Amino acid sequence: MTGPMTPGTLRAPGAVLLLSCYELGRQPLGLAWPRAFLRDAGYDAETLDLAVEPYDAAKVARARFVGIAAPMHTALRLGVRAAERVRRANPDCFICFYGLYAFLNAGYLLRTVADAVIAGEFEGPLAGLVAALDRGARDAGGAGDTVPGVVTAATAAGPRRPALGRLRYPVPDRRGLPELRRYARFVGRDGPVLAGAVEATRGCLHRCLHCPIPPVYGGRFFVVPQDVVLADIRRLVAAGAGHITFGDPDFLNGPGHALKLARALHAEFPHVTWDCTAKIAHLLEHRTLVREFGALGCAFIVSAVESLSDVVLAHLEKGHRRADIPVALDIVRDAGIALRPSFVAFTPWTTLADYLDMLDFVAAYDLVDAVDPVQYAIRLLVPPGSALLARPAIRPYLEDLDPAAFSYRWRHPDPRMDRLHEAVSALVEADARAGVDPRDTFARVRATAEAVQSGGRREPAPMPRGARRARARSPRLTEPWFC
Numbered sequence: 070m071t072g073p074m075t076p077g078t079l080r081a082p083g084a085v086l087l088l089s090c091y092e093l094g095r096q097p098l099g100l101a102w103p104r105a106f107l108r109d110a111g112y113d114a115e116t117l118d119l120a121v122e123p124y125d126a127a128k129v130a131r132a133r134f135v136g137i138a139a140p141m142h143t144a145l146r147l148g149v150r151a152a153e154r155v156r157r158a159n160p161d162c163f164i165c166f167y168g169l170y171a172f173l174n175a176g177y178l179l180r181t182v183a184d185a186v187i188a189g190e191f192e193g194p195l196a197g198l199v200a201a202l203d204r205g206a207r208d209a210g211g212a213g214d215t216v217p218g219v220v221t222a223a224t225a226a227g228p229r230r231p232a233l234g235r236l237r238y239p240v241p242d243r244r245g246l247p248e249l250r251r252y253a254r255f256v257g258r259d260g261p262v263l264a265g266a267v268e269a270t271r272g273c274l275h276r277c278l279h280c281p282i283p284p285v286y287g288g289r290f291f292v293v294p295q296d297v298v299l300a301d302i303r304r305l306v307a308a309g310a311g312h313i314t315f316g317d318p319d320f321l322n323g324p325g326h327a328l329k330l331a332r333a334l335h336a337e338f339p340h341v342t343w344d345c346t347a348k349i350a351h352l353l354e355h356r357t358l359v360r361e362f363g364a365l366g367c368a369f370i371v372s373a374v375e376s377l378s379d380v381v382l383a384h385l386e387k388g389h390r391r392a393d394i395p396v397a398l399d400i401v402r403d404a405g406i407a408l409r410p411s412f413v414a415f416t417p418w419t420t421l422a423d424y425l426d427m428l429d430f431v432a433a434y435d436l437v438d439a440v441d442p443v444q445y446a447i448r449l450l451v452p453p454g455s456a457l458l459a460r461p462a463i464r465p466y467l468e469d470l471d472p473a474a475f476s477y478r479w480r481h482p483d484p485r486m487d488r489l490h491e492a493v494s495a496l497v498e499a500d501a502r503a504g505v506d507p508r509d510t511f512a513r514v515r516a517t518a519e520a521v522q523s524g525g526r527r528e529p530a531p532m533p534r535g536a537r538r539a540r541a542r543s544p545r546l547t548e549p550w551f552c
Contacts, residue, residue, distance in 0.1 A: 086132035090147035094253030094548025099138030101241035189231035194218035253548035255312035265305030320345035363404030417466035441549035
């Protein structure tokens with residue numbers, strides 16, 4: 070941005086534009102939440118979701134303030150490309166990135182495409198930033214000085230603090246967002262239905278070292294009032310949703326709040342199914358609650374298993390051990406709920422034997438249909454600001470920071486593992502594009518890993534021709550990505 074705005078500029082139609090690039094195949098709360106806060110502050114923001122909508126040159130041209138959501142790594146990569154395009158088309162607009170990965174990569178963003186960065190409970194400071202600019206703040210630095218939680222190039226040299234003030238949450242404003250039919254659907258026993266996503270809590274009590282949440286929230290979490298969550302659910306159901314995702318980092322951070330919401334949802338909409346995310350340790354701790362979840366319409370629970378190796382789990386400080394995983398699986402299945410594990414399949418401490426053990430576990434516990442094949446290719450991400458960087462165990466493997474990739478490079482001590490990662494990544498991507506059955510992809514991944522183990526050069530199992538016979542599969546969403 071080149072200079073101050075005339076007071077009142079940002080109240081003009083189209084002057085504020087909120088942009089999302091990727092939010093796990095969901096109608097983005099990264100647009101709906103800040104839009105509600107801005108509306109309450111007197112600003113009617115336009116929205117653009119580049120995950121499902123084409124780039125709108127007219128919206129970009131009339132914007133004086135562009136906010137770009139960066140809740141995860143993929144969103145940030147796509148968001149930077151979008152910001153570069155916005156800056157070329159509209160060089161005088163103010164660009165603000167908000168979200169977890171915006172904060173972790175604030176230095177790079179402020180040197181390149183961003184005027185400001187906000188993370189944590191960002192919506193209040195975002196509205197405050199827009200108001201400060203609209204009052205005629207001289208520049209990004211001036212606005213950053215007056216709004217706590219806003220990081221600008223002028224303030225980035227000092228301590229960078231996320232926004233962690235408690236907010237009064239309005240109901241997310243979904244007006245004008247693309248229809249639910251354009252997003253991921255839930256697939257259960259009765260076929261695909263439209264799905265919506267809400268948040269009941271934000272932040273997380275836990276400090277898993279590889280997670281982007283602890284560097285921002287520092288072990289804190291915030292509860293969204295039940296009436297706000299239910300009002301959002303009612304709007305989604307009215308828009309056609311037959312399934313609700315609780316998008317909290319961990320639905321069981323507040324178990325009492327979670328149970329009240331689940332009961333209220335099921336009482337009002339008994340036909341609506343739902344899913345959530347919860348730690349393995351929480352599933353063990355709250356097994357009675359999980360049993361009731363099954364009776365209240367919970368279709369599946371995503372849990373970050375991450376690894377079957379106690380060595381890796383200890384390095385990530387996950388809070389569970391290998392022996393806990395089968396127990397959690399039994400608890401969830403006994404409740405009539407499917408468990409969908411996620412993995413960090415490649416870390417500096419994961420051996421080839423560990424990788425094959427993960428595949429053996431998935432097969433032995435009948436989880437092949439419950440694991441999206443991309444999980445077999447997930448590699449540990451070490452962004453700037455990661456809590457892992459403070460641990461000596463990671464240092465022998467770290468290489469230089471790649472600012473444009475938003476991560477430190479690292480090399481595995483066993484070169485076979487880096488080659489295996491490249492091969493599996495290419496394989497699962499090709500299979501996903503071709504619509505290959507997950508069971509066939511699993512077989513090809515296993516053949517690839519076994520070939521690496523044997524030192525042979527045989528190719529992975531060939532991609533199958535034709536589709537498998539239809540069968541019942543684990544309940545799931547049609548969007549497979551989790552990062």
